[in-house]
Amino acid sequence: MNQIPAVLADGIIYASWLFLIAAGLTLIYGVMKILNMAHGSLYALGAYAAASLGGVWLAHGYSPYGSYAILIVAAVVAGLAAGLVIERGLLRFMYGRDEVTLLLATYALLLILEDLIKLAWGVDPYFFAEPYGLLGTLEFGNLIYPTYDLLLLAVALLIGGAMSWVLKRTRSGKLLRVVIHDREVSVAMGINVGRFYLTTFTVGAILAAIGGAITAPMISVVPGMGVEVIVLAFAVVVIGGLGSLPGAALGALIVGITRAAAVHYLPEAELFSVYLVMAIVLIFRPKGLFAGAEVRKI
Amino acid sequence: MKLGLNSLTRKTALCAAIGALSVGVAGNVAAAEKPIRIGVVTFLSGSAAGTFGIPARNGAELIADQINAGTTPAPYNTKGFGGTPIELKIIDEAGGSTKAVTEYRNLVGQQGVDMVVGYISSGDCLAVAPVAEELKKLTVLFDCGTPRIFEDNSYHYVFRTGAMGTMDNVSAALYLKARGIKVGNYAGINQNYAYGQDNWADFKASMTQLYPHAKVATTQFPKLGAGQYGAEISTLLSSKADVVMSSFWGGDTDALILQGAARGLFKKSKVILTAGETAVQKLGAQIPDGTIIGARGPFDMLAPESEMNTWFRKTFEDRYSIPPSYPAYKITQAILGVKTAYEKAKAANNGQTPTQDQIIAAFEHLTWTGPGGEVTLGLGKGHQAVQGTAVGTVKHENGKLKVVDIVRFPADKVTPPDGVKSTEWINNGFKK
Numbered sequence: 001m002n003q004i005p006a007v008l009a010d011g012i013i014y015a016s017w018l019f020l021i022a023a024g025l026t027l028i029y030g031v032m033k034i035l036n037m038a039h040g041s042l043y044a045l046g047a048y049a050a051a052s053l054g055g056v057w058l059a060h061g062y063s064p065y066g067s068y069a070i071l072i073v074a075a076v077v078a079g080l081a082a083g084l085v086i087e088r089g090l091l092r093f094m095y096g097r098d099e100v101t102l103l104l105a106t107y108a109l110l111l112i113l114e115d116l117i118k119l120a121w122g123v124d125p126y127f128f129a130e131p132y133g134l135l136g137t138l139e140f141g142n143l144i145y146p147t148y149d150l151l152l153l154a155v156a157l158l159i160g161g162a163m164s165w166v167l168k169r170t171r172s173g174k175l176l177r178v179v180i181h182d183r184e185v186s187v188a189m190g191i192n193v194g195r196f197y198l199t200t201f202t203v204g205a206i207l208a209a210i211g212g213a214i215t216a217p218m219i220s221v222v223p224g225m226g227v228e229v230i231v232l233a234f235a236v237v238v239i240g241g242l243g244s245l246p247g248a249a250l251g252a253l254i255v256g257i258t259r260a261a262a263v264h265y266l267p268e269a270e271l272f273s274v275y276l277v278m279a280i281v282l283i284f285r286p287k288g289l290f291a292g293a294e295v296r297k298i
Numbered sequence: 299m300k301l302g303l304n305s306l307t308r309k310t311a312l313c314a315a316i317g318a319l320s321v322g323v324a325g326n327v328a329a330a331e332k333p334i335r336i337g338v339v340t341f342l343s344g345s346a347a348g349t350f351g352i353p354a355r356n357g358a359e360l361i362a363d364q365i366n367a368g369t370t371p372a373p374y375n376t377k378g379f380g381g382t383p384i385e386l387k388i389i390d391e392a393g394g395s396t397k398a399v400t401e402y403r404n405l406v407g408q409q410g411v412d413m414v415v416g417y418i419s420s421g422d423c424l425a426v427a428p429v430a431e432e433l434k435k436l437t438v439l440f441d442c443g444t445p446r447i448f449e450d451n452s453y454h455y456v457f458r459t460g461a462m463g464t465m466d467n468v469s470a471a472l473y474l475k476a477r478g479i480k481v482g483n484y485a486g487i488n489q490n491y492a493y494g495q496d497n498w499a500d501f502k503a504s505m506t507q508l509y510p511h512a513k514v515a516t517t518q519f520p521k522l523g524a525g526q527y528g529a530e531i532s533t534l535l536s537s538k539a540d541v542v543m544s545s546f547w548g549g550d551t552d553a554l555i556l557q558g559a560a561r562g563l564f565k566k567s568k569v570i571l572t573a574g575e576t577a578v579q580k581l582g583a584q585i586p587d588g589t590i591i592g593a594r595g596p597f598d599m600l601a602p603e604s605e606m607n608t609w610f611r612k613t614f615e616d617r618y619s620i621p622p623s624y625p626a627y628k629i630t631q632a633i634l635g636v637k638t639a640y641e642k643a644k645a646a647n648n649g650q651t652p653t654q655d656q657i658i659a660a661f662e663h664l665t666w667t668g669p670g671g672e673v674t675l676g677l678g679k680g681h682q683a684v685q686g687t688a689v690g691t692v693k694h695e696n697g698k699l700k701v702v703d704i705v706r707f708p709a710d711k712v713t714p715p716d717g718v719k720s721t722e723w724i725n726n727g728f729k730k
Contacts, residue, residue, distance in 0.1 A: 123347035220552035
């Protein structure tokens, strides 16, 4: 049987999921130059918030179709709260330090968040599977896919499109690109860089939480789930070029399709294939596919 | 004179009172015997905690309290271990095998425990066993499944009271045969590390013996904790396998069930989950009708009926409001085994506190009964448990989830004889 259509379908679905996680990570790095190790914990936070709030929603007998809104509301609330607290409570005191210091700070944050999640939700798995099967299935050749997978793709396209539009078409987006280009000049031009940092980190945290919330119906939400995804998310943004949104999209697509092809044709090489592609890309493009030329100040 | 007498009487009374008090205190000190300290190691954090670690910890705490109170059913109804109370020192297994070894050394060296009962991860068991031997400390592995512990090594201080993983896979293949399920081709999806690889190898070898004409349709080894199995499920569906075997555990099992059920995998293939029992408890109605499940032994809904099992389930549910899953059964089985060995050694030592070597001698080749039935240390020169097992099928009936068509396999049908490696035994057609 020709497996190419299945590889493409599986790859695109997986890429959508990866992009949801990687988009926030690359946004935060692009603007703030922070490689946020705690991004996976924010993803887990979104999943826990969605599973908890969704559980309450269904327990009260409300329409299960409302649970899709619950997923987004839970993610936005969790991401907003965590993003604001982390940026105002920790990161703003560390701007100007070198990237390694910030990396270590976010690693410490990852450990703290993992423990806080354990304190709040314990170690028992949480389930919120209803939204996954509620929309029925789609037949694609000989294969069946839940319509929810299509929703995943739609959300990824929507988020990617919205971010792109904000960055390119709005005044705030243009100012943000100025901040990305040169922080010092931005400050000198009267741009409130601190506010942009706060907004960027909070939006990044919300995106991570949305990734977690949308994943929650497909899995059991367990401790440590955030740590599992962060390595793959790093692979995606490194392939695409740290800080590049189109890079994250392309990186997700490359990783998604490579992995799907490996699973279909050479399952033993599934994990290896992703990092092989990453290594090949980095040999030819050490800063990733979409990294621009770096201006060096003398 | 009167005053003097009174004074003398008072002094005498005071001395007598102090003396009596002193004797009383000394007597109490003698009576408050030093408890036997047992280090218990199980996952208290990480992804394995909720499904395995915490139920095991709960099982350990429950049985320790019952043993100390003397309320465990006969023959375990003496208080403590031969009258001496037991005390648990519970630590977290999470963090990898290097940390497990460090924590083990700390338990033995710094905390001074008398014995250690623990370890769910096969990697941790393999790492800790030689250290136990080096530190000469009685160590009872209660759950990990890798056959390599006693097949590749010989230990004096190490015991394993749970059966090897081989049993899970041989019984899964035997179950298909016993239920008359036709298998033209079969597939596997197992986690990509020692446990998953070993399980698939054992299952595949068993199928080769039992279904010599059946072909392997596809073999999938996703990363442990991957969580997303879209491409793997597509491959399994495309392979049109009659049977799909998985030894997934914990959150990975749950994700495979949720994603596979939504895509019709469980309708198109007969799915066997060798460690699926915990998912039945957690997912309930989400687990599809007809799924074949194992519990890594005769535990939980696959446990044979007995007074011990009824008592254990009731006592556990009364305390924790949920039924015990297989890790709770297995740690209870381990602690009851040690109690039996300790008391046997004490009796042989004329009622005196036995030495560690006396306990070990009494433990070797021991047979005792846990809530899952009879256990015998029949392999690894009397250090490795053998036990019968059971496999069943999930059925939804009137809105309730049941496990039906349970087939029980005696220990000798699912375990190699002593001194023979599991793979050799399977490849030789399960010959004794």
